[in-house]
Amino acid sequence: MTTYPHSIRLETEQQQFLTILSREDALARFQAALFPRSVPSETRALADALGLPLSEDITAPIDVPPFDRSNVDGFALRAADLMSASQARPVQLTLNPESITCGTLPRFPVLGGSATPIATGGPLPRGADAIIMVEHTHPVEANSIEVRRAVSPGQFVSSAGSDMAQGEVLLRAGTVIGSREIGMLAACGIAQVAVARRLRVAILSTGDELVQPGEKLRPAGIYDANGPIISAAIVENGGEAHFLGAFPDDEAGLEKAMREALAAHDVLILSGGTSKGAGDVSHRIIDRLGKPGIIAHGVALKPGKPLCLAVCDDKPVIILPGFPTSAMFTFHDMVVPVLRRMAGLPPRVDAQVSAQLPFRVPSELGRTEFVMVSLVQGREGLAAYATGKGSGAITSFTQADGFVRIEALSDHLPAGSQVPVTLFTPQVRVPDLVIIGSHCTGLDLVIGELSREAVSVRSLAVGSLGGLAAAKRGECDLAPIHLLDPSTQTYNTSFLSDGLELVPGWRRMQGLVFRLGDARFEGRGAQEAVQAALADPECMMVNRNQGAGTRILIDQLLGLARPDGYWNQPRSHNAVAAAVVQKRADWGVTIAPVAHAAGLGFTPLTQEHYDFALVSDRRDKAAVQAFLAALQRPGTHAALEKAGFTSASRPGVD
Ligand code: AMP
Numbered sequence: 001m002t003t004y005p006h007s008i009r010l011e012t013e014q015q016q017f018l019t020i021l022s023r024e025d026a027l028a029r030f031q032a033a034l035f036p037r038s039v040p041s042e043t044r045a046l047a048d049a050l051g052l053p054l055s056e057d058i059t060a061p062i063d064v065p066p067f068d069r070s071n072v073d074g075f076a077l078r079a080a081d082l083m084s085a086s087q088a089r090p091v092q093l094t095l096n097p098e099s100i101t102c103g104t105l106p107r108f109p110v111l112g113g114s115a116t117p118i119a120t121g122g123p124l125p126r127g128a129d130a131i132i133m134v135e136h137t138h139p140v141e142a143n144s145i146e147v148r149r150a151v152s153p154g155q156f157v158s159s160a161g162s163d164m165a166q167g168e169v170l171l172r173a174g175t176v177i178g179s180r181e182i183g184m185l186a187a188c189g190i191a192q193v194a195v196a197r198r199l200r201v202a203i204l205s206t207g208d209e210l211v212q213p214g215e216k217l218r219p220a221g222i223y224d225a226n227g228p229i230i231s232a233a234i235v236e237n238g239g240e241a242h243f244l245g246a247f248p249d250d251e252a253g254l255e256k257a258m259r260e261a262l263a264a265h266d267v268l269i270l271s272g273g274t275s276k277g278a279g280d281v282s283h284r285i286i287d288r289l290g291k292p293g294i295i296a297h298g299v300a301l302k303p304g305k306p307l308c309l310a311v312c313d314d315k316p317v318i319i320l321p322g323f324p325t326s327a328m329f330t331f332h333d334m335v336v337p338v339l340r341r342m343a344g345l346p347p348r349v350d351a352q353v354s355a356q357l358p359f360r361v362p363s364e365l366g367r368t369e370f371v372m373v374s375l376v377q378g379r380e381g382l383a384a385y386a387t388g389k390g391s392g393a394i395t396s397f398t399q400a401d402g403f404v405r406i407e408a409l410s411d412h413l414p415a416g417s418q419v420p421v422t423l424f425t426p427q428v429r430v431p432d433l434v435i436i437g438s439h440c441t442g443l444d445l446v447i448g449e450l451s452r453e454a455v456s457v458r459s460l461a462v463g464s465l466g467g468l469a470a471a472k473r474g475e476c477d478l479a480p481i482h483l484l485d486p487s488t489q490t491y492n493t494s495f496l497s498d499g500l501e502l503v504p505g506w507r508r509m510q511g512l513v514f515r516l517g518d519a520r521f522e523g524r525g526a527q528e529a530v531q532a533a534l535a536d537p538e539c540m541m542v543n544r545n546q547g548a549g550t551r552i553l554i555d556q557l558l559g560l561a562r563p564d565g566y567w568n569q570p571r572s573h574n575a576v577a578a579a580v581v582q583k584r585a586d587w588g589v590t591i592a593p594v595a596h597a598a599g600l601g602f603t604p605l606t607q608e609h610y611d612f613a614l615v616s617d618r619r620d621k622a623a624v625q626a627f628l629a630a631l632q633r634p635g636t637h638a639a640l641e642k643a644g645f646t647s648a649s650r651p652g653v654d
């Protein structure tokens, strides 16, 4: 049997996920191990009870209103006295010698033929059974009024207990307290209520690589995103988050932290270290923390397969996967329902909309898959673009409007299908301007100008050809493109179809990047430098993915050569620069602004045209006009030039 150094154990040697449960099965088993249970309760002042569910029914301790009261400013009287009153036969009533305001107790009864002035909210005097509005009376001398209409008994009177009667159930246990409930309770004089106590949730991140935001990132370090994400998501779901920090993958240290956290909290949530790899220790500790221990380790979810669900001495212990997006989805899908039920809160209801998928979305058979999507307004309803960049990408969360869930039994969703999208926000927010196509850091500068004018912009990076297709379907206003037509050696124009027109953008210089001081490249022309690199067997390149404009240039430079590093094919300009900076490669091809920002040496190759295909019938849209104006502004040109681009609409540029 092959033996590996102890620190690099291969998959075959690891304890594998032998029993993977379906999402539904894992959730059912987890719930069965935790419920039924009583919801922990505490008494809180009314003002501090907002958002919490009541733990018991509340009955009205008094009648509201506590006495019969007037609803208007007017006169308390006996309806019978006005039975025959009319325009032709006015009735005169003598005023009693008092005026009833709010908070004063009447002293004189209303006898037949008399009336008492009363303010809105004033208590009805003895004998009175109706109120007439002051507008419907005429003063006669100092102490009488004349009335020319009849009133019905009870008119403008709210009788005692008509709003809430003493002993009536006002609010049922489980009702979540909002401002309306607070108003109702205050009206009955209730100052304190028994509510479900907020769950105290301990959060721990694990991983030798983790660095807290605000601290300096060391080489091979990763900022701890899960700690803040999970803490915030717990608060969003009515819990109390206690973030205890990030812990290295050290079994003894982690076990101590987990024991202490579990003793002092209702729930323990960890992230990372749940794959069954050599450095992954937390799941091994769980079984020592209490019974029954692990309920599910390995769930058929994508992202999120390594999720581990456990119950230790009646408390849930959860290990979320390390990748932030996986941690988020598994938290919302598998943990939130349990936390809310434990806290006596109603299940979460997220808004959904229906949208059409412009592309086929493949999915792994046997796993419930979550695909994040961005929504744009198409000609016939909403279109949902998948934004996922893989389970490690956190940015897709802020670019996405929601997600589509693909059930385990389905291996894809066809292009053109209409699907339900669960929204991250209560409503769909369709942006003013939609840009779909190739991305460029220069574009961020123009979009930045627009944000200052309060124009909301959605920019989706799907490549030049994807952008053109979206423009033809009317799903975007502008498609940024940089496509070279090899037959004419011109950029972009020949790719436009009917209904699209070209708006000049800027030029980007493509070139060879290398570390400053590398004699193989410095001071040499591009062709010569590549020959020097190919001649040196120690020299390592970094390539680009098939389909990238940059790749075409690299292939032209290399001819038939396949030097070391050829198969390293990252998908972005920045990844090429990072590989060279970090010495994983010695040379590659990227654009000048990226090379300069990374502090690399740069030998120019060719200038690429980055332009916009504008959907002609969108030209008059205010947001499109704002974009075109921003593109023309001298300030924008200056910002583009400063970042290393050459503005196409600048005089003198071809
Ligand atoms: P693990 O499950 O520990 O193997 O982690 C899987 C991936 O998620 C690794 O790339 C980790 O660096 C990353 N990761 C783990 N924990 C965190 C965290 N708290 N914040 C950001 N990334 C993390």
Ligand code: MG
Binding pocket: 206, 207, 208, 249, 272, 273, 322
């Ligand atoms: Mg880890």
